[in-house]
Amino acid sequence: MMNIKRVISSIERKYIADNLKKEERNDGRGLWDYREYNINANTIESAEGSADVTLGDTRIITGLKYEVGTPFPDLPNEGVCTVMAELLPLASPLFERGPPNEQSIELARVVDRGIRHADCVQTEKLCIREKEAVYILFIDMYVINHGGNLIDCGGVSALTTLISSHVPEGKLNDNDQLEWTGNYLNGKVIVNELPLVLTYGKIDDVIFLDPNLSEELVSDGRISISVTEEKVTSIQKSGAATFSMDEVKMLANKSMEIGKKLRKDLDLWQYLFEK
Amino acid sequence: MEEEQEVEDFEEEGEVTREIVVPGETLTEDVKNFYPGRGAIFNKEKTKIISLSIGLKQVRKNYMNVIPLRGFYTPRAGDKILGVVIDKNPVKYKLDINAKDLGMLKPKNTITRDKRSMGRGGRGGGRGRPGDRNSSNELSTARFNIGDVLIVKVLSADRLNSPELTTVGKYLGKKMGGSVISIGPQSIPRVIGRSGSMIKLLKNLTNCTIFVTQNGRIWIKGESIETERLLIEAINKIANEAHTVGLTDRIQEFLETELKKRGLK
Amino acid sequence: MPLVIKDEYPEKLFREDGKRLDGRDKLELRPIKMEVGVLNNADGSAYLEWGNNKIFAAVYGPREVHPHHLAKPDRGILRVFYRMTTFSVFERKRPAPGRREKEISMIIADCLEPVLFLELYPGTSFEVFIEVIDADGGTRCASTTVAALALADAGIPMKSLVTSLAIGKIDGELVVDLSGIEDKAGEADLPCAITWYNDQLSLLQFDGDMTLEEMNLSLDLAKNALKEIYEKQLNALKSKYIAIQEETLKQQENSTSGGEE
Numbered sequence: 001m002m003n004i005k006r007v008i009s010s011i012e013r014k015y016i017a018d019n020l021k022k023e024e025r026n027d028g029r030g031l032w033d034y035r036e037y038n039i040n041a042n043t044i045e046s047a048e049g050s051a052d053v054t055l056g057d058t059r060i061i062t063g064l065k066y067e068v069g070t071p072f073p074d075l076p077n078e079g080v081c082t083v084m085a086e087l088l089p090l091a092s093p094l095f096e097r098g099p100p101n102e103q104s105i106e107l108a109r110v111v112d113r114g115i116r117h118a119d120c121v122q123t124e125k126l127c128i129r130e131k132e133a134v135y136i137l138f139i140d141m142y143v144i145n146h147g148g149n150l151i152d153c154g155g156v157s158a159l160t161t162l163i164s165s166h167v168p169e170g171k172l173n174d175n176d177q178l179e180w181t182g183n184y185l186n187g188k189v190i191v192n193e194l195p196l197v198l199t200y201g202k203i204d205d206v207i208f209l210d211p212n213l214s215e216e217l218v219s220d221g222r223i224s225i226s227v228t229e230e231k232v233t234s235i236q237k238s239g240a241a242t243f244s245m246d247e248v249k250m251l252a253n254k255s256m257e258i259g260k261k262l263r264k265d266l267d268l269w270q271y272l273f274e275k
Numbered sequence: 276m277e278e279e280q281e282v283e284d285f286e287e288e289g290e291v292t293r294e295i296v297v298p299g300e301t302l303t304e305d306v307k308n309f310y311p312g313r314g315a316i317f318n319k320e321k322t323k324i325i326s327l328s329i330g331l332k333q334v335r336k337n338y339m340n341v342i343p344l345r346g347f348y349t350p351r352a353g354d355k356i357l358g359v360v361i362d363k364n365p366v367k368y369k370l371d372i373n374a375k376d377l378g379m380l381k382p383k384n385t386i387t388r389d390k391r392s393m394g395r396g397g398r399g400g401g402r403g404r405p406g407d408r409n410s411s412n413e414l415s416t417a418r419f420n421i422g423d424v425l426i427v428k429v430l431s432a433d434r435l436n437s438p439e440l441t442t443v444g445k446y447l448g449k450k451m452g453g454s455v456i457s458i459g460p461q462s463i464p465r466v467i468g469r470s471g472s473m474i475k476l477l478k479n480l481t482n483c484t485i486f487v488t489q490n491g492r493i494w495i496k497g498e499s500i501e502t503e504r505l506l507i508e509a510i511n512k513i514a515n516e517a518h519t520v521g522l523t524d525r526i527q528e529f530l531e532t533e534l535k536k537r538g539l540k
Numbered sequence: 541m542p543l544v545i546k547d548e549y550p551e552k553l554f555r556e557d558g559k560r561l562d563g564r565d566k567l568e569l570r571p572i573k574m575e576v577g578v579l580n581n582a583d584g585s586a587y588l589e590w591g592n593n594k595i596f597a598a599v600y601g602p603r604e605v606h607p608h609h610l611a612k613p614d615r616g617i618l619r620v621f622y623r624m625t626t627f628s629v630f631e632r633k634r635p636a637p638g639r640r641e642k643e644i645s646m647i648i649a650d651c652l653e654p655v656l657f658l659e660l661y662p663g664t665s666f667e668v669f670i671e672v673i674d675a676d677g678g679t680r681c682a683s684t685t686v687a688a689l690a691l692a693d694a695g696i697p698m699k700s701l702v703t704s705l706a707i708g709k710i711d712g713e714l715v716v717d718l719s720g721i722e723d724k725a726g727e728a729d730l731p732c733a734i735t736w737y738n739d740q741l742s743l744l745q746f747d748g749d750m751t752l753e754e755m756n757l758s759l760d761l762a763k764n765a766l767k768e769i770y771e772k773q774l775n776a777l778k779s780k781y782i783a784i785q786e787e788t789l790k791q792q793e794n795s796t797s798g799g800e801e
Binding site: 043044045046047050057061063064065066067084086088089090091092093096097099138140142144145146147 | 579580581582585592594596597598600603606621625626627628629630631632635636667669671673674675676
């Protein structure tokens with residue numbers, strides 16, 4: 001297909017839309033098929049957890065860093081986990097350099113909510129001393145190549161980073177100084193749930209899973225649904241398209257089903273750091 | 276209707292060595308007998324001829340050339356290229372032509388001058404008699420819309436100004452349906468082939484209409500999405516193996532095998 | 541409250557057996573891996589692993605200048621954006637670019653410009669984006685080296701490649717290719733780069749304590765080591781194409797076709 005880097009033509013749009021009506025996609029997939037996920041964990045020496053994830057042509061590299069600080073006043077015995085995203089100009093001529101814009105903020109927030117509302121991160125285990133010292137985990141996602149559907153790729157990248165984590169365990173000694181115990185808090189301690197986010201595009205009433213770049217540029221809108229094994233934990237609809245209630249129910253169901261299979265196939269616990 | 280492309284001979288005489296060279300690499304130290312040709316220059320001391328980019332070394336008569344394997348498109352007058360309308364105002368269209376500047380298309384360069392062709396709709400170009408002008412189209416930008424794919428000719432291009440384009444001419448104008456693919460402009464001669472051998476092969480075996488343009492973009496239209504997909508794979512294979520020998524035969528073999536395997540034709 | 545688990549600067553930078561802390565000899569380079577064409581949306585790209593350094597470079601150009609007032613009417617402009625991810629260093633780096641990154645961006649741009657023909661592309665810009673995702677000493681040198689590859693991969697005409705490396709002094713000894721800890725704890729650091737078309741230096745900085753003799757010797761040591769790295773750059777650019785040539789020749793031998801195009 002046209003090597004879309006920034007410009008989409010009406011031929012491209014028509015091609016994609018017409019073929020979707022026949023349930024055919026420009027890369028040969030079915031409407032509910034994912035592209036291939038490829039994961040490498042703990043590739044970054046300087047980070048306390050990392051994941052290099054590709055989904056088709058989309059590639060996101062995420063790293064975990066920690067600090068020790070004071071907790072939020074209303075959550076005195078809980079640590080903090082915060083997610084950030086940057087769309088690097090390396091990834092696409094569509095990304096301009098500069099501070100995070102709407103698109104990168106949306107990516108960070110959707111991934112963050114998928115993790116947060118699944119109670120994925122055990123923030124109580126990140127407490128060193130109530131009201132005084134907790135871990136603050138920074139999950140920073142960098143989009144290295146844009147091939148469409150940054151959200152799903154980002155979700156897997158963030159989750160794998162948490163699973164691969166090895167945060168030095170600290171204790172306050174008698175002089176109230178922070179000391180390393182020699183152990184690490186790893187994914188087994190920090191991660192409790194495996195939420196996955198599934199994003200669907202919509203073009204002219206046809207809905208399909210995991211839009212690639214050209215589909216995304218032509219989409220009227222999209223919807224992202226985060227699921228655990230048991231339930232839907234968050235939803236985000238964006239773009240100008242509308243979805244009927246039946247469609248949303250159908251997609252929620254489909255997401256549970258596809259999510260279960262994907263979780264099994266990815267087998268993310270294999271990226272656990274064990275020393 | 277068969278549409279033939281004007282094809283340039285990609286390789287006339289001249290021996291392409293199949294040797295891959297990189298920027299700064301020595302092509303020869305025999306500066307008495309050779310001159311730097313396309314893609315090559317003398318070094319500072321004029322003691323050798325070096326390559327300017329990554330490419331294939333080619334010796335043609337007493338010129339050292341480098342056929343680039345990577346590159347970008349620079350518009351030249353006379354080029355036939357494929358552009359996408361990305362903006363328009365009342366006095367001109369702006370097209371993305373895969374170059375550093377947008378191409379400018381003025382309404383006067385889109386006018387069909389032939390009364391007979393006005394009934395055909397959609398396509399610009401045609402033989403004309405001066406004075407037969409559709410006055411409502413003459414100076415407005417109503418004909419084309421944002422997103423339209425146009426095959427245009429470059430009227431003028433220089434380093435400082437945006438290139439001027441026209442849709443007036445044979446095979447020029449708006450394309451409907453089909454697909455557009457983009458490969459590097461340096462691979463285009465390979466898709467055409469020596470004396471058009473490659474493009475004829477592609478057309479005959481896939482029965483697709485194929486327009487190859489200088490800015491690396493190709494418009495194709497086939498009988499089915501599967502044939503188009505196969506043709507796209509073949510074109511990408513050509514681009515990927517452009518620097519190898521025996522390519523035409525291999526593409527023929529690839530297409531014949533795949534057509535059979537996929538049950539096409 | 542910092543949780544300090546990484547050591548303060550070690551006492552000695554050489555081991556008992558005379559090797560450096562990572563096992564290298566004085567003139568030995570760290571392992572280097574390079575690859576071009578890794579990002580398909582950029583006009584040119586390359587990736588490099590140099591010791592623990594991991595760096596991406598992508599090039600866009602020639603293209604329009606944004607903001608427009610920076611455009612030059614008689615030549616193109618080259619801009620380099622050297623950036624590091626928050627997790628590329630031991631203590632999390634703030635996401636926004638700091639002064640160090642801006643200085644290094646400028647130095648790398650000044651280093652690459654001599655090999656380009658900017659006067660052929662008036663009113664346009666060439667932009668090089670460098671992202672360090674893991675850092676361990678010598679990132680400006682590694683970044684320059686990988687940026688040169690990305691420019692070549694973009695098909696931009698160049699007089700030659702550029703290769704860069706840091707020489708330094710640790711525990712009184714001159715060594716080639718400082719690692720992170722050697723850079724921090726050593727006595728002197730001399731990053732440099734060579735443009736091969738005229739065999740001259742296009743990047744040169746120096747910090748620390750060296751005699752004139754040591755400085756002269758450092759430059760000599762640099763030349764040889766730079767050649768070694770240059771060979772790797774050549775290989776990275778050519779290997780993809782050579783591999784395809786060999787593969788197709790093999791296919792040809794296995795099939796019946798006659799082989800000329």
